Amino acid sequence: MPAAPPATGSDDAVVLERRTQRVQPPQMYQVVLLNDDFTPMEFVVQVIQEYFSKDRETATQIMLKIHLEGKGVCGVYSRDVASTKVDQVLQAARSAGHPLQCLSEPVE
Numbered sequence: 811m812p813a814a815p816p817a818t819g820s821d822d823a824v825v826l827e828r829r830t831q832r833v834q835p836p837q838m839y840q841v842v843l844l845n846d847d848f849t850p851m852e853f854v855v856q857v858i859q860e861y862f863s864k865d866r867e868t869a870t871q872i873m874l875k876i877h878l879e880g881k882g883v884c885g886v887y888s889r890d891v892a893s894t895k896v897d898q899v900l901q902a903a904r905s906a907g908h909p910l911q912c913l914s915e916p917v918e
């Protein structure tokens with residue numbers, strides 16, 4: 811039996827263009843605490859530990875950065891998780907009678 815002729819490329823094969831990227835990664839949001847003159851340092855450290863899962867030393871460093879520089883990032887999350895963190899922090903601060911401010915903003 812004779813061998814099949816070599817492929818010529820003239821049949822009905824379809825070549826798909828390679829896409830460099832199909833989807834973008836989701837936008838991430840950083841949760842920021844703002845400084846004020848009234849919220850106790852200890853309360854802020856506890857909030858950072860509890861809601862942002864930081865150890866005491868890291869939480870203290872973040873709190874001091876906020877105290878000295880006016881604001882600081884406590885964590886980076888998807889939009890819904892960031893929004894929930896903001897709600898939780900504001901609820902805890904209001905319940906304790908502190909004016910602590912917290913917001914989330916898109917990263918970059």
Ligand code: TYC
Nearest residue numbers: 843844845846849851876877
């Ligand atoms: N500045 C506050 C004080 O001196 C402490 C503080 C730190 C408040 C961080 C808010 O997000 C904050 N008691």
